[in-house]
Amino acid sequence: xxxxxxxxQLVRDLSDGRLDRRTFLQRAAAAGLALGTANALAGALGxxxxxxxxxxAGVLRVRAVGDVQNMDPAFIPxxxxxAVLANVYEGLVAFKPGTYNLVPVLADKWQxxxxxxxxxxxxxxxxxxxxxxxxxxxxxxxxSFERTAGLTSPAIESPYKSDWAALxxxxxxxxxxxxxxxxxxxxxxxxxxxxxxxxxxxxxxxVSDLGDDFAHHPIGTGPYEFVSWTPGQKTxxxxxxxxxxxxxxxxxxxxxxxxxxxPISVSNAATIAIQSGAVDWxxxxxxxxxxxxxxxxxxxxxxxxxxxxxxxxxIAHPNLxxxxxxxxxxxxxxxxxILAAAFDGKWSRARSLLAPGMPVGYWKQAPAYARDVNKxxxxxxxxxVSGLExxxxxxxxxVGGQTIAEIVQANLADIGIKVQVLxxxxxxxxxxxxxxxxxxxxxxxxxxxxxxxPSFATEWFTCxxxxxxxxxxxxxxxxxxxxxxxxxxxxxxxxSEVAWPTAYFAGKKAIKPSLQPSGFYQTxxxxxx
Amino acid sequence: xxxxxIKRIGxxxxxxxxxxVFLALLVHAVPGDxxxxxxxxxxxxxxxxxxxxxxxxxxxxxxxxxxxxGHAFQGDLGHDFVSNLPVTNLIxxxxxxxxxxxxxxxxxxxxxxxxxxxxxxTRPNGILDRLxxxxxxxxxxxxxxxxxxxxxLLFSLTVELFPAVGTxxxxxxxxxxxxxxxxxxxxxxxxxxxxxxxVRTSMLxxxxxxxxxxxxxxxxxxxxxxxxxxxxxxxxxTVAVLxxxxxxxxxxxxxxxxxxxxVGLGSLIVESIETRNYPVVQGCVLTVALLFVLANLLADLSxxxxxxxxxxxEST
Numbered sequence: 001x002x003x004x005x006x007x008x009q010l011v012r013d014l015s016d017g018r019l020d021r022r023t024f025l026q027r028a029a030a031a032g033l034a035l036g037t038a039n040a041l042a043g044a045l046g047x048x049x050x051x052x053x054x055x056x057a058g059v060l061r062v063r064a065v066g067d068v069q070n071m072d073p074a075f076i077p078x079x080x081x082x083a084v085l086a087n088v089y090e091g092l093v094a095f096k097p098g099t100y101n102l103v104p105v106l107a108d109k110w111q112x113x114x115x116x117x118x119x120x121x122x123x124x125x126x127x128x129x130x131x132x133x134x135x136x137x138x139x140x141x142x143x144s145f146e147r148t149a150g151l152t153s154p155a156i157e158s159p160y161k162s163d164w165a166a167l168x169x170x171x172x173x174x175x176x177x178x179x180x181x182x183x184x185x186x187x188x189x190x191x192x193x194x195x196x197x198x199x200x201x202x203x204x205x206x207v208s209d210l211g212d213d214f215a216h217h218p219i220g221t222g223p224y225e226f227v228s229w230t231p232g233q234k235t236x237x238x239x240x241x242x243x244x245x246x247x248x249x250x251x252x253x254x255x256x257x258x259x260x261x262x263p264i265s266v267s268n269a270a271t272i273a274i275q276s277g278a279v280d281w282x283x284x285x286x287x288x289x290x291x292x293x294x295x296x297x298x299x300x301x302x303x304x305x306x307x308x309x310x311x312x313x314x315i316a317h318p319n320l321x322x323x324x325x326x327x328x329x330x331x332x333x334x335x336x337x338i339l340a341a342a343f344d345g346k347w348s349r350a351r352s353l354l355a356p357g358m359p360v361g362y363w364k365q366a367p368a369y370a371r372d373v374n375k376x377x378x379x380x381x382x383x384x385v386s387g388l389e390x391x392x393x394x395x396x397x398x399v400g401g402q403t404i405a406e407i408v409q410a411n412l413a414d415i416g417i418k419v420q421v422l423x424x425x426x427x428x429x430x431x432x433x434x435x436x437x438x439x440x441x442x443x444x445x446x447x448x449x450x451x452x453x454p455s456f457a458t459e460w461f462t463c464x465x466x467x468x469x470x471x472x473x474x475x476x477x478x479x480x481x482x483x484x485x486x487x488x489x490x491x492x493x494x495x496s497e498v499a500w501p502t503a504y505f506a507g508k509k510a511i512k513p514s515l516q517p518s519g520f521y522q523t524x525x526x527x528x529x
Numbered sequence: 530x531x532x533x534x535i536k537r538i539g540x541x542x543x544x545x546x547x548x549x550v551f552l553a554l555l556v557h558a559v560p561g562d563x564x565x566x567x568x569x570x571x572x573x574x575x576x577x578x579x580x581x582x583x584x585x586x587x588x589x590x591x592x593x594x595x596x597x598x599g600h601a602f603q604g605d606l607g608h609d610f611v612s613n614l615p616v617t618n619l620i621x622x623x624x625x626x627x628x629x630x631x632x633x634x635x636x637x638x639x640x641x642x643x644x645x646x647x648x649x650x651t652r653p654n655g656i657l658d659r660l661x662x663x664x665x666x667x668x669x670x671x672x673x674x675x676x677x678x679x680x681x682l683l684f685s686l687t688v689e690l691f692p693a694v695g696t697x698x699x700x701x702x703x704x705x706x707x708x709x710x711x712x713x714x715x716x717x718x719x720x721x722x723x724x725x726x727x728v729r730t731s732m733l734x735x736x737x738x739x740x741x742x743x744x745x746x747x748x749x750x751x752x753x754x755x756x757x758x759x760x761x762x763x764x765x766x767t768v769a770v771l772x773x774x775x776x777x778x779x780x781x782x783x784x785x786x787x788x789x790x791x792v793g794l795g796s797l798i799v800e801s802i803e804t805r806n807y808p809v810v811q812g813c814v815l816t817v818a819l820l821f822v823l824a825n826l827l828a829d830l831s832x833x834x835x836x837x838x839x840x841x842x843e844s845t
Contacts, residue, residue, distance in 0.1 A: 066800075067800075069609075069611045069612040070611060070612050070613065077567065077569075077611055078569070157576070157579045157580070157583070159568050159572075159576060161576075162573075212613060215612065215613060216612070216614070230622075230792075231619060231622050231623070231792065232622070232623065232696070232791075232792035232793075232796060232797070233695060233696050233792050234695075262694065262695065262790070263790065264694050264790040265787065265790070265800075266787055266788055266790070268678060268788075269678075269681065269693070269694060269787075269788055269789065269790055272681045272682065272685060272686055272693050272694075273693045273694045273790070275686050276685045276686050276689060276692075276693040277689075278685075278692055278693040278694050278695065279694075396803070397803065425561055425802070425803055425805070426803055426804065427561030427562055427563055427565065427803070427804055427805040428560050428561040428562075430562070430565040430569070430572070431560075431561070431562050431565055432562075432565055432572060432574075432577070433574070468572075468573065468574065469572075
């Protein structure tokens with residue numbers, strides 16, 4: 001029996017009551033069916049994952065790391081909302097799940113101009129918004145994009161305004177057609193803005209009718225519609241019966257009658273919740289991976305993200321101005337031990353800013369520095385610095401942050417550098433500029449890069465970001481110029497050539513010993529019943 | 530009595546006002562910037578400026594304090610910086626669950642702690658007394674989050690008796706109670722031990738009183754002497770502690786709510802402190818503090834009823 005027919009048989013058995021939900025989940029896994037939740041989850045799990053049949057297969061309960069707070073695409077605070085909204089909203093285009101290939105979703109036709117400044121689109125006809133808000137039209141597209149860009153009246157101040165900074169206007173040419181007109185070339189448009197949540201199409205009428213409540217009552221066109229949000233408890237979606245089927249050109253129809261996102265912030269509690277069957281699916285901490293892997297009732301899928309984390313040094317700080325001091329620190333830090341202790345060996349070592357999964361710019365041959373205490377001591381001796389005392393800050397919320405800081409403390413003690421560990425609240429850790437930057441010395445930081453836009457990984461190291469997010473205070477004009485060029489270069493091959501030297505520079509200058517990119521482990525709850 | 534009541538309510542009001550001012554000032558004394566925490570990587574100096582204005586953080590501290598106190602008296606605790614929801618809505622959603630947790634924990638503590646204390650006091654230095662001593666001290670020294678994790682492992686994972694996470698809904702009372710059992714037990718354990726020790730000490734003192742010896746001389750049954758005559762007086766110090774206990778339980782609920790992923794003021798406070806979401810922190814802490822004041826007021830008033838000597842002293 002083919003995989004497809006096995007899945008259909010399973011769904012029939014479930015619908016007819018011959019299988020309970022757990023057995024269904026278990027056998028679906030055995031049949032190779034992934035249970036993602038539309039685009040985002042499906043993307044994390046592989047192509048064609050979230051969809052199987054139009055017949056109901058119960059409610060999927062997903063562990064969320066935190067509760068949603070604001071579900072307006074122009075204001076979403078983070079990934080908790082992102083996972084929910086990926087099921088509720090659709091954009092003109094998106095990445096095909098499991099790939100970084102751009103495919104049309106709400107767009108029926110999609111045609112960029114040769115100069116990369118105009119993008120003509122024609123919408124699929126008859127696609128309906130949830131909640132009876134009518135058909136999607138080009139006017140909704142115009143409103144959605146211009147709203148985030150701050151071009152509507154009254155203008156909103158979206159934190160994602162910069163993603164639409166190049167937008168001149170969206171010109172409506174018909175009920176279903178229009179043109180996105182840019183002021184200048186902007187490569188992230190196709191790698192981040194349009195395929196990401198910046199590109200979600202909202203209903204103009206819903207935004208107007210719901211007012212402030214729109215942030216807590218999203219209205220999209222996706223396969224699932226919003227039902228309710230009980231703060232701290234769950235966010236409930238149900239299958240949208242009037243779904244326009246935009247995704248069905250690329251993946252199968254949704255199988256779940258509903259999805260519940262249950263916020264469980266503590267990693268240990270989430271592990272127990274998955275083991276006990278309180279939730280069916282969700283991310284787990286690195287520490288729980290082995291126990292789930294060794295249990296045949298569960299399936300663990302690992303996905304390497306594009307995120308990266310690193311131990312940084314503020315070279316503007318008097319204690320770290322001397323390059324030999326920095327070299328000594330780099331030579332003294334034991335990165336493999338950090339990976340083993342802080343991430344249970346589940347994260348891999350990164351050698352440059354761009355992760356292997358980045359479509360362009362990954363630097364395969366970048367050097368990795370092994371720990372060498374004698375070399376570190378010799379660098380320190382060359383600097384003439386003795387009795388050095390440093391601080392190392394890590395955010396409380398960073399996975400493994402405190403462990404990393406403590407290992408660095410121990411590593412540097414071996415070469416006579418005393419380190420004071422500062423484990424800080426995010427609001428303290430993230431303070432920008434001023435005294436916060438002046439006092440910053442060593443730190444452990446993580447940047448998330450949800451979309452395959454290389455410049456999003458490199459922009460934090462440019463001269464323009466000094467005193468903002470470039471906590472290293474490292475400014476290299478050539479690096480910054482390359483980075484700016486990469487933003488305006490549309491051809492992937494040329495981008496790769498531009499981005500390669502950026503990666504090279506970042507690695508060669510070795511402003512930090514790197515850890516990253518973070519392997520992100522997710523588990524499925526398929527219990528033997 | 531009326532005069533005393535007015536005096537106590539007046540004091541409670543004063544405490545509430547001072548508390549509001551203190552809270553409004555405190556959040557500004559704590560290092561950290563809510564704007565950067567909320568904006569994260571998207572934070573730019575221009576955006577920070579705009580958001581700061583929207584949040585009213587560009588005003589002077591005295592102006593912010595005055596605004597908070599003024600609005601609080603009108604029942605307006607401001608808006609959550611992130612979700613833009615009124616803080617009173619968030620509190621209204623979380624408070625009943627925290628009260629349910631605290632009250633049920635207190636009930637469990639009374640239900641098990643008092644009999645344990647009585648049992649120990651009636652057989653001083655015996656095996657039972659020593660055993661309850663060890664158990665009580667062990668319970669007191671076990672943090673609620675450790676107890677919570679063990680309870681989860683045992684009763685949610687191993688025997689699958691209770692749900693591992695969540696709060697349940699008041700509209701489904703059975704389900705709600707099932708969700709409540711483990712967190713309430715985790716929170717109550719320490720207080721069971723504490724009440725047991727408190728009642729034991731109090732009972733030992735009372736059992737040596739003349740009127741108890743007289744009762745024995747009259748040939749009354751031991752159970753009547755212990756439970757009707759001794760416990761009634763020995764319980765008064767415990768009642769005094771109840772007010773503090775309820776407040777402590779409301780505060781202590783933080784860890785339990787986080788471990789069991791329960792909705793409540795505790796988990797709301799923890800999340801908000803992390804992001805320096807001032808209005809939510811202020812609103813929640815104010816609510817907990819006011820409940821603390823209220824619980825103490827009720828405890829004060831209640832032992833005036835339980836102990837006639839206080840009423841007599843006052844009237845003379």
